[in-house]
Amino acid sequence: MLLVPAAAKADALQDRVLAGARAAPADRFAFRRTTAIERSGAERKVAVEDYDPRRPPGARWTLVTVDGRAPTAKEQADARKMKRGDTPSYAEVAKWFGAPATATPAGQGRVLYRFASLPAGTLKLGKHDASADTAAEALVNASAPVPFVERVRFRATRGFRMMLVAKMDSMVSTGRYRRLADGTIVPDGGTSDMAGSIMGKSGTLKVAIDYSDQRAVR
Helix, strand or coil, X not given: CCHHHHHHXXXXXXXXXXXXXXXXXXXCEEEEEEEEEEECCCCCEEEEEEECCCCCHHHCEEXXXXXXXXXXXXXXXXXXXXXXXXXXXXXXXXXXXXXXXEEEEEECCEEEEEEXXXXXXCCEECCEECHHHEEEEEXXXXXXXXXXXXXXXXXXXXXXXXXXXXXXXXXXXXXXXXXXXXXXXXXXXXXXXXXXXXXXXXXXXXXXXXXXXXXXXX
């Protein structure tokens, strides 16, 4: 009998969280992003970048440091040419949070949602759409004035091939979000751990991202 009201509350809560994510500003904040990459057979690399949406589209990202030093001219040029996709924002949650899910209380005013798979187009690795083969968990802070997703976890449910010569054996990706003083939800960081092979050579890739100095500029 205790499960019935929890499930009913979860359905309404999912709608509220989805509405909040859809309304989240996607390009209102400037921020700093620190990315650490560990790849098999290579040294660990750490890059710090600044993002400012007030700049022209091709100049919004600025490479600040590489491994603690000033970037070279080539590194700056390569960073400017990089294809980055959508600007990181809480609005990304709206792409998949409305999918069918089960929900269970997680204590301390939290609810855990579990998704057996993601909607098509949610998670692309290169040209491969891994959405159908990826399960997700989302921890929702239901006690906040406006409920929001605090943490997400994506996990590949099976291996898959990309570009014929590459194979992904496992993938786990996490993301964190936090609430600013004005109530806006922004990315806080995340990690990604992948294992697979390219041209028959096995290896791993680990990426850790942290966001800081988020401030509204629009």
